[in-house]
Amino acid sequence: MEAGTPQLVKLEELRVPGQLSGRKHILSILVENKPGVLARIAGLFSRRGFNIDTLAVGPTDDPSVSRITLTLDGAVHPIDQVTKQLHKLVNVLKIRDMEPEETVAREMAMFKVSSAVENRAEIIQFAEIFRAKIVDVSRRSMTIEVTGSADKIEAFERMIRPHGLIEMVRTGEIAIARGSD
């Protein structure tokens, strides 16, 4: 409908957009690098009952600004409401809800796997397939570093788990928008 035309707006044709997107969202948030900012964001999420799936915080090219990358489930949370609440925090400068097709997202994980001599070769082979790196070896274990999408890391975990997973750590995803043509 064209604004400025004399016709009226039919009430029965008014619709509201759906609140839940049903997919995972990556929010890339630029915040002022000041004490307590993370506490404000974490507090907001817990107070409003929003669940953060992953969270990564780091510096940017501007020392007064930090970037927080967090992922959350759009099937459970109205993302629009989450971003609007975040925007109310004075220390939040910019929020980008990353478009999946236009985003490169990466996560790093390290897996400590028990490795008796007889299955070492197999583990190394898995690591090669996943382009993972072996970053530490001891008599009983190996530590493997994997970088990639969250799916890739989860796939690697499924492969390696039967070999005796001792411990794993994940960074949470970071993301950047693809360059435009």
Add this chain to the structure above:
Amino acid sequence: MQSLKAEGVEHVFGIPGGANLPTYDALVDADFRHIQVRHEQGGGHAAEGYAKASGRVGVAFATSGPGATNLVTAIADAMLDSVPTVFITGQVRTELIGTDGFQEADILGATLPFVKHSFQATDPRQIPEYVHEAFHVASTGRPGPVLLDVPQDLSRADIDYAPRTEPVELAGYKPPHGGNIKQIRIAAKAIANARRPILYSGGGVINANASEELRELAAADRFPITSTLMGLGAYPASGEQWLGMLGMHGTRAANYAMDEADLIVAIGARFDDRITGKLSEFAPHAKFIHIDVDPAEISKNVPAHIPIVGDAKLVLPELTREYRALQTDASRLDEWWQQIKAWQDKYPLGYEQGKDGEIKPQFMVEAMHRATGGDAIITSDVGQHQMWAAQYYGFDKPRRWINSGGLGTMGFGLPAAVGAKVACPDDAVVCLAGDGSLIMNCQELATCVSQEIPVKVFLMNNGYMGMVRQWQELFWDRRYSSVEMGPSPDWVKLAEAFGATGLRCEDSGELEQTMAEALETDGPVLLDVRVSPEENCFPMIPAGAAARDMVG
């Protein structure tokens, strides 16, 4: 102090202590008035009352630790009712922070969920900058409380104050101004096509000082109008299109009209659970236009079909103009008004008159209206008396009704009256108190006496925490549990002990006269009015029920 002065501060409420000694030392030479309260919570609510009555930023000071934590209720209250306030707390010396020092409390951490924003100074030169930023954030956009925590060693430092020449700019804070004109046009056209529209206005209209603009929109086409508890007075209760308050203790006409409406125009209101009742059955036939300065309120509880983010003072005139330009046929609302009038005739607000001089609480509110000419600033506590005041006082002007709506803080009324009286010394300020509430902050009577703040307290004394008793009666099988207030203090003697005037009234025939006497008496007065002990506040929507299920 200079930065506060530069912000136009004339009054501050507070109590000194170890960590804010330097601030209080500077107050000796400052040329604004400090009102020494008797409890920091009272100071906080006084700052709120000041802000609500005047529209200016209210300021309260407290020391570190317990002084600061005593402010927390007032800060939370100011957050939920969007009251422009700045709270300045002392903190232990910088090198003691984190050591559990004497009177140390992490007030910044404690108040994070309840503040619009907060600062802790780490360098004395930040203090003036933070003061200006605090006032800017507190008073613009959707107003709210801002906390500034200042370690003792920093407030002690001597710094040069350079008056600020530039307006405050914060990179992450851009409050909206006017609404999107395309959205406003769509809204105007939707209203023009509505057969059963209703205006639903809230406290945001009062915060935006947009009462005139609201009245003009309402006048554009005889739109029926209702408002929340916080919005009373924005549209006059004596106006022809007024349906009364809506929500849990609203009128049947207002609630039924919401229930049957085809288009609800929400202005500065947030669809709180006290308004909607059971959300899934709220206004089942309606489409929603939602005008709010806070984008996060849009579609938070009720999805908006036509959202308009902006300041009501700017949006409403545009909407009125766009609507008028459409030159719609006003007769399309005739049927709607017939239906509304039928509800109004069938379900007027009413109560059974007391016999033999018994004072019904509703009668007491009506007597207050007559005694004050309907033009006093009324503050209230929280409970039945608050709802009766909202139903029966009939507020015709904005900023005349000051109460705690969102947080529902008992004990709010008296300190809020202190603040309102300081802000508006030429207006009559009456605190309509409940006996359960008044005792929670009755120490502020000492403030009224010592600081010569002549507020009048009209105590609706029913001997109960009446609203809780009502719920226990109606929904908990009359199993009364800890709701009796007796044996109560002798309120007349208590007032006199503080150095105020105490009066009592137990006869409906004498009530108005006694109220007039209280209003004419110099200085603070406490009038103890003995009302029917077990009167219930009706009508009501039981919690979690729908508007259709109103009882009483």
